[in-house]
Amino acid sequence: MPNTEPKPTLHVAVGVILREGDLFIAKRQSDQHLAGLWEFPGGKVEADETVLDALKRELYEELGIDVISAAPLIRQRHEYDIRTVVLDCWLVTEFNGEAHGKEGQPTTWAKIEACASTYPMPEPNVHILKALVEYLDQVQ
Numbered sequence: 001m002p003n004t005e006p007k008p009t010l011h012v013a014v015g016v017i018l019r020e021g022d023l024f025i026a027k028r029q030s031d032q033h034l035a036g037l038w039e040f041p042g043g044k045v046e047a048d049e050t051v052l053d054a055l056k057r058e059l060y061e062e063l064g065i066d067v068i069s070a071a072p073l074i075r076q077r078h079e080y081d082i083r084t085v086v087l088d089c090w091l092v093t094e095f096n097g098e099a100h101g102k103e104g105q106p107t108t109w110a111k112i113e114a115c116a117s118t119y120p121m122p123e124p125n126v127h128i129l130k131a132l133v134e135y136l137d138q139v140q
């Protein structure tokens with residue numbers, strides 16, 4: 001039987017955390033959509049939240065850091081078979097605390113060039129990385 005359920009659209013706050021040229025990434029766990037791929041930390045924006053509120057909450061829940069400053073980088077929409085995601089990506093350059101995988105997820109600081117190659121990432125993340133490189137080219 002074909003699946004006739006409407007496909008949900010998820011609005012996701014995503015943190016591109018940059019420290020001295022490295023990005024903080026986490027591996028998606030076996031019970032999650034796109035298990036085994038590396039992601040930028042983040043999660044769903046709840047009904048009563050701004051994207052920045054959601055970003056701060058998710059990065060505290062997942063990594064134990066307090067975001068001090070973040071700015072919008074790119075909004076990337078992507079259709080998966082089971083859901084559509086709107087990834088609201090923010091560049092996080094200032095935070096308090098030592099980022100670590102609070103939910104047991106493997107994490108690492110990776111060079112930008114290693115993201116999506118050494119560390120395989122979901123398809124839309126390639127566009128996020130491209131936006132980051134373009135932004136850094138402009139400001140440096």
Ligand SMILES: Nc1nc2c([nH]c(=O)n2[C@@H]2O[C@H](COP(=O)(O)OP(=O)(O)OP(=O)(O)O)[C@@H](O)[C@H]2O)c(=O)[nH]1
Nearest residue numbers: 012014032033034039040041042043044085122124125
């Ligand atoms: N956090 C995050 N999610 C991403 C990235 N790229 C990407 O396609 N996604 C997708 O965005 C959706 C939302 O992520 P999430 O962390 O809130 O969702 P989840 O499915 O893990 O939620 P769950 O904790 O309820 O299982 C997932 O379908 C995830 O696969 C990314 O770089 N970071």
Ligand SMILES: [Mg+2]
Nearest residue numbers: 041042043044
């Ligand atoms: Mg998440």
